Amino acid sequence: MQEIKKYVEENQQRFLDELFELLRIPSVSADPKYKDDVIKTAEFVAEKLKSAGADKVELCETAGYPIVYGEKIIDQSKPTVLVYGHYDVQPPDPLELWDTPPFEPTVRDGKIFARGACDDKGQFYMHVKAFELMQEKGLLGCNVKFMIEGEEEVGSENLGVFVENNKERLSADVVLISDTAMISLENPSLETGLRGLSYVEVEVTGPNRDLHSGVYGGAVANPATILAKMIASLHDENNHIAVPGFYDDVAELSDSERKQINEAPFELETYKEDLGIKEIWGEKGYTTLERTGIRPTLEVNGIWGGYIGEGAKTVLPSKANAKISMRLVPNQDSETITQLFKKHFESIAPDYVTVKVSPHHGGEPVVTPTDSVAYKAAAKAIAESFGKEPIPTRGGGSIPIVALFEKELGIKTVLMGFGLDSDNLHSPNEKYDIANYLKGIETIPLFYKYFNELS
Amino acid sequence: MQEIKKYVEENQQRFLDELFELLRIPSVSADPKYKDDVIKTAEFVAEKLKSAGADKVELCETAGYPIVYGEKIIDQSKPTVLVYGHYDVQPPDPLELWDTPPFEPTVRDGKIFARGACDDKGQFYMHVKAFELMQEKGLLGCNVKFMIEGEEEVGSENLGVFVENNKERLSADVVLISDTAMISLENPSLETGLRGLSYVEVEVTGPNRDLHSGVYGGAVANPATILAKMIASLHDENNHIAVPGFYDDVAELSDSERKQINEAPFELETYKEDLGIKEIWGEKGYTTLERTGIRPTLEVNGIWGGYIGEGAKTVLPSKANAKISMRLVPNQDSETITQLFKKHFESIAPDYVTVKVSPHHGGEPVVTPTDSVAYKAAAKAIAESFGKEPIPTRGGGSIPIVALFEKELGIKTVLMGFGLDSDNLHSPNEKYDIANYLKGIETIPLFYKYFNELS
Structure with missing residues (x-):
């Protein structure tokens, strides 16, 4: 752990500079006018994977935007991690509500403001840098495959075809995704379901x-x-x-399951204050955590x-x-x-x-198991780097590809997200805390370590 | 009448060319980006009034767009007609639904397609040309004052101030406006109220x-x-x-008044077919003519x-x-x-x-009297040029300035409109039939004749 921390500390400025470079390319997949930029972003990702030490790096053509693939097979007998992420971003509209331009990353109060800062450029790029770290320090204990797509924000339609046609190439023991949120640095959590x-x-x-x-x-x-x-x-x-x-x-949850959901830290007054609303709204008979998680x-x-x-x-x-x-x-x-x-x-x-x-x-909605080796490895990694056991939560968002992986590849996913609900995903002034970005890069190698040990 | 018809026939191509020139200037008052064009339109109108023989032609400054004023006083003892119109037009959106560009007037099936063709450039310009005709042929039997504004489509806010400050200059016996519709050339009508x-x-x-x-x-x-x-x-x-x-x-109408409203020609099936709807909609207990006229x-x-x-x-x-x-x-x-x-x-x-x-x-809503000299003169003019007595109808639209004239100047208005309900006012493919345009130029001099005779 000390070795990891030291590497992140020594390289943090470069880690940020590279992310900023990535954030400056407006890879809006929904709008055809950004086409060249989306492709440029794919090339950037491929280049960085290659320089971090990945083999067989390739821009895999699809009917839409290319999927960036790369891998490092260290030992066929070791477990394999398939890292999924997306390099495309949401449209920046309404532009006039951004305090600083969406494609000119700006740091304020230790937060990086830019479209894609958290969703998902900042989060998938942690994996590229964590991989670099493990390569440099000889810490890579598992095989790793990267699959970074460019159409998540428009429905991942072409990824399905790619996965179906590349089952062997993508075979792995777990899918690892950082494209969700945790409660806070003080209350780390792991999402165990997606809508x-x-x-x-x-x-x-x-x-x-x-x-x-x-x-x-x-x-x-x-x-x-x-x-x-x-x-x-x-x-x-x-x-x-x-x-x-x-x-x-x-699926109706049991009373004890509902009780567990409601044990996650939640302050109604803080929630309302953050959103500037007088009253919350929602389905009668359910709490806010239930409304956004299980309903x-x-x-x-x-x-x-x-x-x-x-x-x-x-x-x-x-x-x-x-x-x-x-x-x-x-x-x-x-x-x-x-x-x-x-x-x-x-x-x-x-x-x-x-x-x-x-x-x-x-x-499709998914529920990820909490009794799997991969979940336990993720929980252990977080406990070590954050000093606190993660709370299992249900996420309100959707990553349709998770259900697809389960169906096509037969692999379960671990949702190890380092974002925050307050990161303004899909909104003006999207941000990602520098602390979360660096903490993620520190935590990921620990996941590989424990996943290898526990497998 | 023969003399009038002959002049219109001999000059019809020029009358059209001049209108087309006017229609080509995109005088959209709602959108500041057209500011220069709106002012250019005012200058065009002033120029045409001058060359038709008007005196004291002036662009009267307001807090917004200028009001074009001009007059011809032939004899203080004769009655005076105040012609009102507006040279500004509605925004052309949605642009993609126009078959031909909104500011490039195009003739199809005897109809002029352009933004403002009917509302109100085509209609107020009839008055300029009818005035020219009366001047050329020595037929002008009344004094005439023109007041053509550039902010009708945005609420005429500055016209009110102008009218208030120019009561003497605008004194007249009737306000004559062509900015409404008739039922058809076969069923000419005169509107007797506005919402x-x-x-x-x-x-x-x-x-x-x-x-x-x-x-x-x-x-x-x-x-x-x-x-x-x-x-x-x-x-x-x-x-x-x-x-x-x-x-x-x-104001609830009496049964006999409602009966009269419903005597105007109206074919429900034709109405629905024209609009492409299966069913009409509206306030229970009222007919379509009542819903658009008196409710x-x-x-x-x-x-x-x-x-x-x-x-x-x-x-x-x-x-x-x-x-x-x-x-x-x-x-x-x-x-x-x-x-x-x-x-x-x-x-x-x-x-x-x-x-x-x-x-x-x-x-404010208005009702115009049907027993006035001016209304009778208009009815007689229409009867002579169309060969049929006009049907009195209630208009659904609004020309707020009519109530203002009544309040500030104490003058009633005659709404002698030559448009049709199917002219797509405020919609894509706005049009004005050439026949209606020319018929209007023929009818207006007859109004002056009978207004002078009956006064």
Whole structure:
């Protein structure tokens, strides 16, 4: 451990400089205008893997953005760790809410502010640097394979094909991912589950063209009003989701499991204060930790229709749209939920509008075991570097690929995330604490050590 | 009449060319980026008034865009007509729905397609050309004053100040406006009323920043969902507006008045077919002609929140917004209605969001008399040029300035509009039929003739 700490200390400025270089490339996978930058980012990652000592480094072509692969096989008889991460980032909008430019990393109060700082450039790059450290210091006790993709933020559609076609190449004993959060440096935690995702776009069409709201208003259904009414009906008065059949497959937790979930540190007043809200909201009968961890949700991610520019325009719009996503819990199935939603949404559309529901990407919920060798190795590594046993928690986010790995490769995942919930993922002013970044680089080699020892 | 027809026939190509030149200048008053074009348009109008023979032509400065004034006083003892129009236009968005560019007028099937073709460049320019005709042919039998403003589409805020400060200069016996529609060339009509307007913008704020919908979704109120619920509650199950007190001042029409309204030609199937809708919508207990003519309405003109770009972003937005306007009927008062709305909307905001209601411009409803000399002159002019008596109708739109003229100058207005409801005002592919444009230029001189004779 001393040797690890010393290496991180001596190299921390370079570790930060390299991450900053990575963060400066705007690898927004959702927007085609960033195409060249996304590819440039893949090349950067490949280069760094190579210089850290990885073999067979390759940009694997897909129908979309390339997957960066690299490996170090030290001994076929040793256990193998498959590291997954993603080099693409969320769009930076709304730009005007960033205090400093999203692609010009800036340090304030020991935090790195930049799009992708935590999600997931800062987190996957810890693995590249930890690998460098183990190589340099002769500490690598397992085989390691890296698979860093560029389409996580748009649904990882091409990764599935890649995994299916490369089962042997990707064979491993555990998947290790740092793309989630822990409670805090003082309360380290390990996520033991992730929610699934069903994401749809809906379009409500009224008249065949935008109309003058004076001439036609009051006599022709306004699709913005109708969409509002339809969205309003998706949660009942207890904030239960009103899509028939939505909860049918939801795994209900036992009282003792729910009790354990609620033992994680949580201060309601601090939570509200951090978010600037007077009251929390949510499904009746559940706590905040349950609502974000073990219960499914339905959220409007975007809504638009009519005139949204400066000033006033008296238009009765032809169309109104929304992006709606649902987080799923075990044993819900994303395809089933998408179809239930589609059927329901179409069924509640009144005669004076037409409705189109277009599914975006989906993903399945997962629960990771806490009694596996890999989980125990991760817990031990964290206990050693943080000085405190990690608390098992359920994550609210989704990494659809985790379910895919389980299905295609038959491998379970360890979610060893070093981010914080307050890192503003997907929001303006995304950040990652330098302390967490460096702590992660220190902890990862310990995982390899214990995973090798316990296997 | 023959002399008028002949002049219009001989000059029709030039009349069109000049209008096209006017339509090519993108005078969008709502968007500051068009500022130079708006001013260029004012200069164009002044130039054309001058060359048609108007005296004292002037760009009258205001706090916003200039008002173009010009006059021809032939004899102080003759009646005076004050012509009002506006040279500014609505924003052209959404641009992608235009078949041909909004500021490149294009003729198809005898119709001029361009932003402002009907509203109001095509319509006010008829008056400039009719004036030219009367001057050339020695037919001008009244004094005439032109007041063409550049801020009608943004609420005419500075026109009020101008009118107040120029009462003597603007003194007249009637205000003549072509900024409304008739039923058709076969069924000419004259509008005898206009609705008022109350326009507000609402902002619903939840958390103090955009959040990751996986980490916070289900536990924090989503302002897009809350806004949808609030908008959904603004109409009850009979599509009555659910703002307390909203209908308190509404003038209810007698059965015979309602009967007259419903005698105007209206074909429900044609109406639905034209708009591409299966069913109409509206306040229970009223016909379509009543809903657009004599009943107040509440419409969402724009709604936005969260991520509205390409692809999927899993954000729980910090804010959601909407532009909402209400059309008012006699004797509603726009300021009162705006306050009732604000109070109600704030009162229905749940504790987990904050709400801001910002009023835009408003305007008062008007009813124009049908027993006045001016109305009779207009009816006679239309009967002569169209060969059919005009049907009196109630217009659904708003020209707030009409109520202002009545209040400040004590003058009633004649709404001699030559547009059609199908002209796509405020929509993509706005158009104006060449036949209506030329028919208007023919009819206006007859109005002057009969107004002079009957006065």
